[in-house]
Structures are given as structure tokens and as C-alpha cells.
Amino acid sequence: MAQYRRAGAAVAVIRLHNAPVNALSSAVVQALAQGVKKADLDPSVKAVVICGANGKFSAGADIRTFSSLQPRDRPALAETVSLIERSQKPVVAAIEGVALGGGLEVALGCHYRIAHAQARVGFPEVLLGILPAAEGTQRLPRLIGIPAALDLITTGRHVLAAEALKLGIIDEIVKENTVERAIELASKVSGQPLGPRKISLKPVPDLPDMEAILSEALVKVKRKARGRLSPEMCIQAIKAAVQLPFAEGVEKERELFRFLLGSGQAKAQQYAFFAERAVEKWTMPSGTSWKTASAQPIRKAAVIGLGTMGRGIVTSLVKAKMLVVALEQDQKQLDIGREAVTSLLQWEASKMQQSGQSQDICDPARLQFTLDFGALRDVDLVIEAVFEDMALKKEIFRKLSTICKPEAFLCTNTSALDIDEIAAVTSHPHQVIGTHFFSPAHVMKLLEVIRGHHTSPTTIATAMSLAKTLNKVGVLVGNCFGFVGNRMMAPYVEQAIFLLEEGCKPEEVDQAVEGFGFHMGPFRMLDLAGLDVGWRSRKGQGLTGPKLAPGTPARQRESRRYSPLPDFLCEQGRYGQKAGKGWYLYEKPGGRTANPDPWLYNFLSEYRETHGIKARFVDQEEILERCLYALINEGFQILADRIASAPEDIDVIYIYGYGWPTHRGGPMFHASTVGLPHVLSRLQKYSEAHPDIPKLQPSPFLKKLVALGSPPLREWVSHVRQPSSKL
Numbered sequence: 001m002a003q004y005r006r007a008g009a010a011v012a013v014i015r016l017h018n019a020p021v022n023a024l025s026s027a028v029v030q031a032l033a034q035g036v037k038k039a040d041l042d043p044s045v046k047a048v049v050i051c052g053a054n055g056k057f058s059a060g061a062d063i064r065t066f067s068s069l070q071p072r073d074r075p076a077l078a079e080t081v082s083l084i085e086r087s088q089k090p091v092v093a094a095i096e097g098v099a100l101g102g103g104l105e106v107a108l109g110c111h112y113r114i115a116h117a118q119a120r121v122g123f124p125e126v127l128l129g130i131l132p133a134a135e136g137t138q139r140l141p142r143l144i145g146i147p148a149a150l151d152l153i154t155t156g157r158h159v160l161a162a163e164a165l166k167l168g169i170i171d172e173i174v175k176e177n178t179v180e181r182a183i184e185l186a187s188k189v190s191g192q193p194l195g196p197r198k199i200s201l202k203p204v205p206d207l208p209d210m211e212a213i214l215s216e217a218l219v220k221v222k223r224k225a226r227g228r229l230s231p232e233m234c235i236q237a238i239k240a241a242v243q244l245p246f247a248e249g250v251e252k253e254r255e256l257f258r259f260l261l262g263s264g265q266a267k268a269q270q271y272a273f274f275a276e277r278a279v280e281k282w283t284m285p286s287g288t289s290w291k292t293a294s295a296q297p298i299r300k301a302a303v304i305g306l307g308t309m310g311r312g313i314v315t316s317l318v319k320a321k322m323l324v325v326a327l328e329q330d331q332k333q334l335d336i337g338r339e340a341v342t343s344l345l346q347w348e349a350s351k352m353q354q355s356g357q358s359q360d361i362c363d364p365a366r367l368q369f370t371l372d373f374g375a376l377r378d379v380d381l382v383i384e385a386v387f388e389d390m391a392l393k394k395e396i397f398r399k400l401s402t403i404c405k406p407e408a409f410l411c412t413n414t415s416a417l418d419i420d421e422i423a424a425v426t427s428h429p430h431q432v433i434g435t436h437f438f439s440p441a442h443v444m445k446l447l448e449v450i451r452g453h454h455t456s457p458t459t460i461a462t463a464m465s466l467a468k469t470l471n472k473v474g475v476l477v478g479n480c481f482g483f484v485g486n487r488m489m490a491p492y493v494e495q496a497i498f499l500l501e502e503g504c505k506p507e508e509v510d511q512a513v514e515g516f517g518f519h520m521g522p523f524r525m526l527d528l529a530g531l532d533v534g535w536r537s538r539k540g541q542g543l544t545g546p547k548l549a550p551g552t553p554a555r556q557r558e559s560r561r562y563s564p565l566p567d568f569l570c571e572q573g574r575y576g577q578k579a580g581k582g583w584y585l586y587e588k589p590g591g592r593t594a595n596p597d598p599w600l601y602n603f604l605s606e607y608r609e610t611h612g613i614k615a616r617f618v619d620q621e622e623i624l625e626r627c628l629y630a631l632i633n634e635g636f637q638i639l640a641d642r643i644a645s646a647p648e649d650i651d652v653i654y655i656y657g658y659g660w661p662t663h664r665g666g667p668m669f670h671a672s673t674v675g676l677p678h679v680l681s682r683l684q685k686y687s688e689a690h691p692d693i694p695k696l697q698p699s700p701f702l703k704k705l706v707a708l709g710s711p712p713l714r715e716w717v718s719h720v721r722q723p724s725s726k727l
């Protein structure tokens with residue numbers, strides 16, 4: 001928990017010990033406090049060093065214990081941090097690996113801080129829905145000033161040792177032997193006055209425009225947070241550091257922490273933290289899992305197609321220091337792709353430079369642009385990102401099967417198509433897998449990994465490991481049209497469009513959804529993605545266009561309600577942002593500011609008139625419930641079909657791929673929070689009102705869970721019927 005030893009004659013070393021990240025459980029905190037007291041009482045000890053086992057200082061408070069914390073609990077960690085600072089003997093923090101959250105608070109209680117060059121420090125609490133509650137919001141501003149403290153505490157970003165030194169968080173960087181150097185320093189400074197080293201005694205560095213800085217920060221976080229409480233509370237705590245003496249500031253910090261802890265958002269964000277880690281531990285319905293399958297190393301990869309997705313995928317691979325072959329269909333597209341990739345890599349390099357990281361990512365020797373499939377002979381893995389066209393994809397995979405080495409992994413970035421159909425044209429279907437990146441692929445953290453019927457565990461392990469290498473979160477899912485993410489998106493978008501027919505404006509629907517916390521409402525999202533994408537898919541399915549049977553009613557397909565509104569927009573060339581008009585009007589083609597469009601209002605009125613629809617007022621509650629509960633309902637069906645193996649998989653996909661607000665924990669977590677009987681009853685109500693919309697009819701699995709008394713989310717999958725014909 002915390003080992004106490006003597007180093008030389010006069011220095012005591014306290015080593016935090018709680019694998020894997022030295023989380024500060026109450027036992028660790030207690031042992032740390034005992035160590036500090038013991039050193040203080042021992043006259044032969046002249047100085048103390050605090051460090052962590054396994055090359056890590058500490059990743060902070062033990063998040064797993066938060067669910068059992070009562071809002072009234074006194075944070076023992078804060079008392080220990082004070083105890084360290086009050087020590088009569090100099091205490092030096094030797095920071096290796098990470099000092100995050102409570103870990104950094106412990107370090108700030110120390111009188112000196114030495115860090116290894118690769119160490120990272122930060123206050124990520126805001127990302128867990130809380131704030132640094134062991135006096136961190138009061139010490140950090142005193143140490144580094146208000147603007148830098150605001151940045152660190154409200155974003156939760158990790159800071160590398162070099163930046164931490166510049167900011168004044170640490171006193172010294174070492175390249176090796178961090179603990180030994182800390183022991184040397186401790187010996188050297190013993191006997192020196194400690195007053196100037198106690199951060200709590202320092203004033204917050206004054207600035208003439210302090211009020212303005214704090215108010216601007218508040219406006220900024222409110223705009224970005226979309227209903228998330230913790231960033232705003234962090235600012236209030238920092239404000240207390242400016243306005244109140246230390247002890248009163250600490251009281252305020254505790255009060256805000258208690259409020260956040262009881263808010264429900266903290267629970268959702270902590271669930272999301274563990275869900276992200278749980279999805280790494282994938283299991284196939286056969287029982288094969290991450291424990292037994294091993295990934296193959298990928299040194300050289302190829303990307304086919306350098307359009308919207310391919311260029312971002314290439315950038316991600318290059319950033320991860322892989323050798324990359326980038327292939328296009330003709331010289332013109334190759335030149336366009338090369339230019340796009342080069343500028344993305346330059347942008348990445350400048351970002352890395354700003355954060356003090358090395359930026360040798362643009363090394364041209366690692367990247368080869370070609371039109372020649374022969375250049376793919378020795379690659380370990382290929383990612384196909386050509387047009388969403390089954391015939392074209394099959395042609396490519398047939399070619400890959402003959403050209404690539406037999407052990408190469410063949411991945412497709414298709415957003416919805418059947419992985420098995422693609423795999424069937426190759427001679428190694430067990431090495432074919434879906435790797436569904438999200439746009440922009442070099443930014444978005446999600447990688448939906450789709451296993452086909454024949455995909456081998458090694459192929460899955462390799463794709464999941466690729467996600468990690470690319471600094472993404474891989475989620476393994478089953479094969480069906482749209483997989484998990486896009487399959488759930490379909491009923492959500494469908495409801496949004498039906499709501500327009502019934503009387504809403506696009507901005508009303510978007511505002512309701514954005515008010516819930518989404519980055520973007522459905523119509524802004526559709527305009528960004530391009531309306532032609534869905535139009536092509538609907539034409540392919542015969543829902544519109546030349547394949548549509550003559551005489552098909554305009555608003556019905558196979559006795560289900562259908563809205564031709566998006567088809568009509570596409571027929572008018574209103575493809576969204578790229579065309580300068582879609583559901584909104586933009587300042588120019590490619591413009592980004594969505595303005596309400598009077599043309600669309602007229603168009604909607606005429607459409608309603610033509611089809612005899614009487615426009616009605618739809619309130620925010622109905623907008624939200626119809627869009628979100630239709631999406632969640634599909635999530636239950638996906639669990640029942642065993643396309644996702646746990647609700648956490650769905651939630652992580654929605655948080656990282658579709659901008660679902662983290663403070664609401666993901667769609668399935670949200671359903672568990674509002675209560676399954678409530679979701680069921682609302683779906684029942686809406687499906688009775690709209691019997692021609694099958695996606696509003698409650699999933700039998702949701703009904704089953706309600707009948708079982710709504711068990712907690714972690715038990716849902718144990719109630720899924722086995723086995724499923726899908727697998």
C-alpha cells in the first residue's frame with residue numbers, strides 16, 4: 001500500500017504501492033499518512049521522498065470507490081496532503097509515469113517536485129464529472145497562476161514534464177534515476193526553511209484583469225460543456241482561490257465536490273471511464289476472447305482510396321510511425337490525396353510542436369503514394385476506403401487476395417455493407433475484418449471493429465491492437481447492416497425527419513438534441529456528412545429512384561411510413577454543406593454556418609399541403625423522446641441480436657463516434673438512468689400514435705427486461721436468449 005524505507009542515514013522514502021496505477025485507495029492514503037507521521041516523529045530522519053511503485057507516481061483517487069462515497073464524507077486524501085505540507089521536514093515528490101488527480105495533489109503537498117522527462121501530470125477530474133477535491137483547486141492557482149490553472153483544471157489535459165517545468169508545476173526534470181535524484185535533493189535541502197515552499201501559504205499571483213479572465217473562462221466552458229456541470233464548478237472553485245483565504249477556499253472546494261458527487265453526472269462519466277476500458281476486453285460469442293488471442297505486429301500498412309476517410313486513416317497510421325502505402329485509382333485523385341495527407345500531417349506536426357512533443361511524423365520516407373497494386377505485395381495489413389459500392393469493394397478484395405502476402409490482414413472501412421459478402425471473394429476470409437473509422441478519421445477516437453462469420457481471433461486481436469496503436473478506442477461488434485452505430489442512427493434520423501413532416505423546423509429538432517448535450521443535432525449532422533450519401537444508399541435499396549416500383553405511395557414503403565423529404569432535397573441539389581444548402585442555408589458551398597432557410601419553410605408547408613398533413617406544435621420532450629428512444633430501442637434489439645456483446649460497447653460507440661454527451665453516459669446507460677419502464681411506456685405511447693413506424697414498437701428484449709423488474713445494466717446480457725442465428 002505504501003512502503004516505508006530508509007535511504008542512507010537521513011532520508012525516509014515512502015513508496016505508494018497499489019498496482020497497476022497506484023490509485024489512492026483509503027488503505028494507500030492511510031499508509032501514506034502513517035509514513036509521513038513516522039518520518040516526522042523520527043529525529044534521525046531529516047527529509048522525506050514520496051514516490052510510486054512500478055514507474056508510476058499515482059493516477060489519483062481510486063475511482064472504483066467513488067460509487068460508495070457519501071457526499072458528506074470528508075476527503076481523507078485532502079487531510080493527508082495537508083499533513084505532508086505541514087511536515088517539519090522537507091518532502092520531495094519523485095514523479096515517474098503519471099501524477100494525475102489526487103496523485104498530483106499529493107505532489108503539490110510536497111515541498112519539492114522532481115519528474116522524469118516522460119512523466120505526465122494533470123487534473124483529469126473534470127472528465128470524471130468531479131473536481132480536484134484534495135485542495136488541488138486551491139494549490140495549483142497559487143503555484144502557476146490563474147490562466148494556466150484554469151486551462152489545466154477545466155480541460156483535464158495531461159501535461160508532459162517539459163511543459164510542467166515551464167508552468168512551474170515541477171522544479172526539475174531528470175532523464176533517469178528519478179528517485180535517487182529526489183533523495184539527493186532531499187538531503188541537500190534538509191534544514192532549509194520550508195515556509196517559502198508551502199504552496200498553501202503563497203498568494204494567488206495577482207492580475208489586473210482577474211475578473212474578466214474568470215468571466216471569459218466561464219463563458220467559454222458553458223459554451224463547450226453543453227450541460228456538463230463539472231467545468232463550471234471547477235471555475236467556481238478556482239474563483240474561490242482568488243477571493244478567499246486558503247482554508248475557506250478549501251471549504252468551497254469541498255462543497256462543490258459534494259454537489260458534483262451527488263449530481264448523477266459524475267456517475268455517468270465514471271461509468272464511461274470504465275466502459276472505455278471494458279470494451280478492450282472483447283469476447284466472441286464462441287467464448288474466444290482477448291485473453292487467448294494474440295495480435296500480429298503491423299509494421300507496414302496500405303490504404304486504398306484517399307477520399308474523405310482514406311486521407312485521415314493514412315494520417316493516423318503515419319502518426320503511429322508505421323510504414324504506409326497510399327493507393328488511388330488515377331493520377332489526379334492521387335495528387336489530390338497526397339496534398340490532403342501532407343497538409344493533415346503538417347497540421348498534426350504543428351499541434352505536437354505546440355504541446356512540446358517531438359514532431360518527426362512527416363518523414364516522407366515512411367509514406368509511399370502509388371497507383372500500382374503491386375506495391376501492396378509486402379504489407380501486413382490493408383484498409384480499403386473506396387466508394388460505398390459492394391461490386392467495387394469485391395473487385396478490390398479479389399485483387400488483394402491474389403496480390404498481398406497470404407498472412408496479410410484485409411480490412412474494409414465500409415459503413416454498413418456485409419463483411420461476409422466481401423470476405424467471400426477472398427481466399428482467406430478469416431483474415432477479413434471491418435474497421436469502421438469515423439470522420440475525420442485522424443481525429444475521431446472510435447474504431448468500430450466488425451467480425452465476419454469467418455474472421456479469426458488473431459485478426460480481431462490485430463484490429464483491436466491497431467486501434468490502440470492509433471490511440472483510438474476499438475469496439476468489437478457483429479456483422480449486420482450498419483453494424484451498431486449506423487444501425488442505431490437510422491431510426492433516430494428517421495424520427496427527426498418525420499418530426500419535420502409533422503410540423504417542426506430543422507432548428508427546433510437540432511436545438512432540442514443539442515440542449516440534451518449532443519455536439520450536433522441530426523440536421524446539422526446530415527448537412528455535414530452530405531445528404532447524397534444516404535440518397536445513394538436509398539436508391540441502392542430501391543426505396544427511391546429508378547428502381548422504385550411505379551405506383552408506390554409517396555410516403556409509404558412496404559406498408560411502413562416513409563418520408564421522401566431528403567430525396568426531394570437531393571433532387572434539388574441540396575446535398576448539405578458542400579453544396580451550400582441542405583436542411584440549412586450556408587454562406588457558400590463548403591460554408592460552415594448553418595442558417596435557417598426560408599426556402600425550406602415554404603417547401604415544408606407546400607409538402608404538408610400536398611400530402612394533407614396538418615402541422616402541429618411538437619414540444620421538446622416529444623422531439624427528444626422520439627429521436628432518442630427510437631435509437632435506444634434499436635440498441636436493445638442489437639443486444640438481443642448479440643451484435644453488441646454488452647451495453648458498454650454501445651455506449652462507448654455513441655460517446656466516441658456520434659458525440660453522445662459523456663455526462664449522460666451513453667444511450668444504454670441513459671435508458672437505465674431514466675428507468676426502463678419509462679422508456680418502454682413512452683415507446684408504447686408513440687408507437688400507438690404512429691402504428692406505421694415499426695422502429696417505435698418496443699423491442700421484445702426491452703419488454704423482457706422490464707418484465708424481469710428492470711435489472712441493473714451490468715446484468716442485461718445475461719438475459720439475452722442464446723444462441724442467435726446471426727452468429
Ligand SMILES: CCCCCCCC(=O)CC(=O)SCCNC(=O)CCNC(=O)[C@H](O)C(C)(C)COP(=O)(O)OP(=O)(O)OC[C@H]1O[C@@H](n2cnc3c(N)ncnc32)[C@H](O)[C@@H]1OP(=O)(O)O
Nearest residue numbers: 023059060061062063064075100101102124132133134277
Ligand atoms: C477517496 C475520496 C477522495 C475524494 C477526493 C478527490 C480527489 C481527487 O482529486 C479525485 C481524483 O484523483 S479522481 C482520479 C483522477 N485520475 C484519473 O482520472 C486518471 C485515470 N486514469 C487514467 O487516465 C489512465 O488509467 C492512466 C493514464 C493512469 C493509465 O493509462 P493506461 O492506458 O496505461 O492504463 P488503463 O487501462 O487506463 O488503466 C489500467 C487499469 O487501472 C485502472 N485505473 C486507472 N486509473 C484508476 C483510478 N484512478 N482508480 C481506479 N482504477 C484506475 C483502469 O480501470 C485499469 O483497470 P482494469 O480495467 O481493471 O485493467
Ligand SMILES: NC(=O)C1=CN([C@@H]2O[C@H](COP(=O)(O)OP(=O)(O)OC[C@H]3O[C@@H](n4cnc5c(N)ncnc54)[C@H](O)[C@@H]3O)[C@@H](O)[C@H]2O)C=CC1
Nearest residue numbers: 305306307308309328329333385386387388413414415439
Ligand atoms: N465519409 C464518411 O463520413 C464515412 C465513410 N465511410 C466509408 O468509407 C468509405 C470511403 O468513403 P469516403 O472516404 O467518404 O469516400 P470518398 O468518395 O470521399 O473517397 C473514396 C475514394 O476512393 C477512391 N477510389 C475509388 N475507386 C478506387 C479504386 N478502384 N482504387 C483506388 N481508389 C479508388 C476514389 O478516387 C476516392 O478518392 C466508404 O465505404 C464509406 O461508406 C465510413 C465512415 C464514415
